Each structure stands twice: as structure tokens, then as C-alpha cells.
Amino acid sequence: MAAQSKKVLYGLYNDEEELKGAIKTANAQHLNIMDVFTPFPVHGLDPILGLKESRLHIMGFIYGSIGALFAFLAMTWIFTSDWPIVFGGKPYWSVPAFIPIVFENTVLYSAWGMTITFYTICGMWPGVKAKTLDNRITDDKFCLAFDVTDSNDSEVKELQGFFTKTGAAEVNVKTM
């Protein structure tokens, strides 16, 4: 689906504490924050942005369970019905010997499943063009962005005033 072009007003802060302060001010003024971009994971952002805890780890558990079940059932089927072989007089269904492979498969499925899910839900894949607002966001700038596609001039002015008040080092508009 072709993304519609969006007009984004964003401010760059020099410090994560300034950014956090600005987010709190924005919340108090009921401004609708589009997104926040930082060069590293800033702790304490999630609650003030109202981000719910990621459910990725639940998926990790589900993938891991699938891996464990698959390994266990496959070995059970192979050793008891598809091609039963006696190894050293042991029973066909030698469950303790299945533990290492069941474990490895659990980890394998969980890790791959979660990683693939992570990239998919973030919309990240090789060749995806990054919708970067500013090159310095991955360096040392902390960015707070508002969607101003449908805003009128006075609303934009108000937001610019907000940025000046909260100590943004730079304020820019970008269409993307």
C-alpha cells in the first residue's frame, strides 16, 4: 500500500532529559505526539509516551513451545512408528535422550520466530528505505515529532511555540 505523504513537524533536543520533559509538557497540553526517535533506548520513555509493554516475549514463548512439541513429536513418531530401531537394547521411546534436541529446538524456534516477528511488526527488512527525519537522530539528537498534515497555520505556530518553550535545539518541517 502506498503511504500517503505526511507532513511532520519535529523538534530536536540535545539531551534525553529535555526530551522527557518536553513529552510531559506535551501530555499536559494534550498534544498528539506522532513519534519519538532516539539514538539509544531511553529509559522511562515508555510510561510517559503511554506505550504498552511489548508482547513480543509472549510470541517467543509460543514459538518455543511449537519448537519443543515439534521436536518431541517428530522423534517420537520416527522412533516408535516410522522406523523403530533398537539402539543398545534401549526402549524405542527413549525420552531422556530426547531432552537435548527438544531443548535446542525450543531455543531455535523461539529465537528465529521472535526475531522474524520483531522485524515484521517494526516494518523492517533488507531494502526498506528508512523514513529518517534527520540524520543526527542516530547520532546525538533526540527527536519529538508531530503529524501536521491536516493542521492549519495557527496550530503549527502553537506547536513551534511549544518546541521553543521546551528547549528544542532545532525545529523543522519535513514531508515524507
Added chain:
Amino acid sequence: MSQPVAPVRHVLIEGNKSYHNITEDLCSPTEKAPSREWIVVFALSTAFVGLYVFAIVWTVWKGIGSWNLNRTINWGWDITNFVWWIGIGHAGTLISAILLLFRQRWRTGVNRAAEAMTIFAVICAGQFPIFHMGRVWMAMFTIPFPNTRGPLWTNFNSPLLWDIFAISTYFSVSVLFWYTGLVPDLATIRDRATGFRRKMYDLFSFGWTGSAKHWQRHESLSLVLAGLSTPLVLSVHTIVSFDFATSVIPGWHTTIFPPYFVAGAVFSGFAMVQTLMIITRKVLNLQEYITINHIESMNKVIVLTGTIVGVAYLTELFVAWYSGYIYEQFAFYNRVFGPYWWSYFGMMFCNVVSPQLFWSRSIRRSVAWTFFMSIIINIGMWFERFVIIPTTLARDFLPSSWSLYSPTWVEISMFLGTMGVFFFCYLVFTRVAPVVAVAEVKAILKVAGDQYIGPKAKKAHGHAQSEPAPKQEEEKL
């Protein structure tokens, strides 16, 4: 408000760095032309890669007969090297996963390079069992898949098959963990680059933007991958030790093997990390990111694991004597006083005696000593595997089939060749990606930077919980 800082907290980033300085220092090595040292070492490693290819072609063409293995000693340098490399490949995941769970901040300085090292070491390790199969084109038969051979399945009860699962899982999960951590840093390089380089980094950074939600998921993913990798890394060397421990060979058939192998793996892995990081920090000028405090922390791990290994050696000897089982007793007598006595004493000296020097703080904090010791430990850990494998096999149950073993030039070339492969990969890595995790170092700047903590601190400690009005903070200073 500045909060008290725990006195145990070390300065991990020196030089009064700003976020931009960190980006600049860590990304610029990938942007400049390679130094002369880099080119020389790269050329040398490439030559060894050539030697490796030659040895492999020779082995496949002539067969395993070109190695000096015989009916008695059927595992020689190949499996010794395999276990040695796999052991080295344990430090990366230990640093990045276990130390992440323990919230050890010093991991950020070395984790990226150590994980890369892990991956390259596992690649090197994998070569030996694969080519030891002889008819290497049959290697895929180790993978259980529905087939037209009977259907013939693999033996899921065999530790050798568990090894296939453990090492391939370990390799692929390590790659995922490493690369996912690398993506934000590749995006940092991307945003500094222009032209073709920008296009390439655009491709490899997967469109990373640094959005808050993405960071949240990224952290969640890293934490769970760390949680998964922790038992995984312990399982890998445990299963490698099962290759020996589940056999009926005296000297191998011991229950102490799994913890002893894991401790040894961590020990040798950290030694290799020290070897590489001491060179890297010097050549790439990263002394302010990989500080003496980092080196000291790793030396503490080395003295701990070295001592565990020492206890394991002595326990083995005691249990062999205490077992009252003559074959077990002979196996250990033979290790210590048999034809390969020099490798046993080399192992004892390098792994148990020499690391005890690290009880001294000044030696622990000396770069030259650490580098020297890391080489000694690498040699010692190679001896350990040699002691366990050919020494034990050389004197088996039947004195008529006792034998001795020394490697041919093919085996030696293959081993030296994998070192070439290892350094080749590592050197390429230092040219294309930051060797220190850029985003992670920035994240700890305010709790570990020397302008915030330690004797040179100029600014308030970064953990201000209350809403900071920046101007007020400046006034307080």
C-alpha cells in the same frame, strides 16, 4: 538532584565524551582508509586462508588418510581443534547474554566484538567435524529429513547428533542476537554515509529509525534472546562434553565433564577476547571505551574460571584414584606420566598455575601482562583438549594396539588455516561495523562516563528521576 553513586561502580567511558564523540570515535574506523597495520595483518590472514583452502582440498582429494589418525587414535588434532574453537566461541554469548541478565555494564565495551568473535570461532570449529566425516558431500545425512534412503533417519540418541543440533542452533541464534544488536549501529553509520556506502548501509540496517516503540521491542527481544542464549551457551559445551562423557573410554566416561568443559570454555573464550581486544583498542584507538576497568573485569572472570578448571583437574585425579577402577587409574597415570606428559604439565602450568597471577591487582590491570597471559591461556586450553583426546586414546584397553600420534602437515595447515579464517573475518568486521556497540555505550554514558562518576566527575550523576529543568541543573553545578 545528584544521587550517591555506589563506590564499586567503575568509570567505563573516559575522556569526557559527548554522545556525538561516541558516534565519531566508534564509527570513524569504518570510514577511514585502513591503516598499514590492518593491511599487513589482513594480507597475512588471507595467506593463511589460502593455506586453509589448500589443506581442505588436499584432505577431500586424498581422503582422511592424509591425516595421521590411526585405528587407535581416531580423534587427533581435528577434534582437539574443534573443541578448542568451540570453547573460544563461548565468551561472546556469555558476555552479551549472561552479563546482560546480570546487568553488568562493562559488557557494553566488549560485547559486540566478542559476539563477532564467537560467530567466527564457531565457523572455524565447524570445519573440523565436517571434514573429519571424510566423504564430506555426505554431511547432509546428519540432518534429519524425509528421504528415499529407507527412510533412514539419524540416531537421535547419539550425542554426536545432539552436537549438530546444539552447534547449529548456537551459531544461528548467535548470529541473530549479534545482528539485531548491530542494526541500530549500522543505521548510525548509514546516516553518516553518502553515495554507495549509504545505499549499502541502507540495505543492511533494515530501515531502522530509532522510534521509541522500535527501541522498546528491540530491548524486549534482546532480553529474551539473552535469556534463551544463557542456557543455550551452557548447553553447547555440555553437549560437546557428552561426546566424550557418554562413551565408555576410561578418562572420558566422567560426570564432571559438562561443568568442567563449560568453565574451560568460558576461560579460553575470555582469553581470546583479551587477545583481540587489547590489539583492537590499540589499533583503533579505543582505550577510552575498552578501559583498564574492562580488562580487569575480564581478568577476574579468567582467574575464577581458571581456578574452577584447576579444581576439575584435581577432582578428576582424585576420583580416578578413589574409584578403585584400574583402567580409570591407568588412564590418569598415563595422562600425567605417559608419553604425552609434556602436554599434561603444559596444561597444568598454563591453565591452573599461571592465571593465579591475576590475584594481584597490578598484574590484572597491566595490559602487557594481560596480553601475555591471554596467549598462555589459549595455548594451555589447546593442551587441555589434546590431553583429553589423543593422550587418552593412545593407551586403550589392548596394549597390542597402543599407538602414538603426531599430526601431518595437512592437519597443522588446517589448524593454522582456521586461524587465518578467524582473523580474516574479524578484520573484515572491524572495517564494516563498529567494534563497540555504539547505542549501548551511549545508553550507559550518564552512569559510567568519567564526567559523571569517579574522581574526574564534573556533572551531576545522570539518574535524576525528577523532572529536570536543564537550566536549573546548570545552576546547581
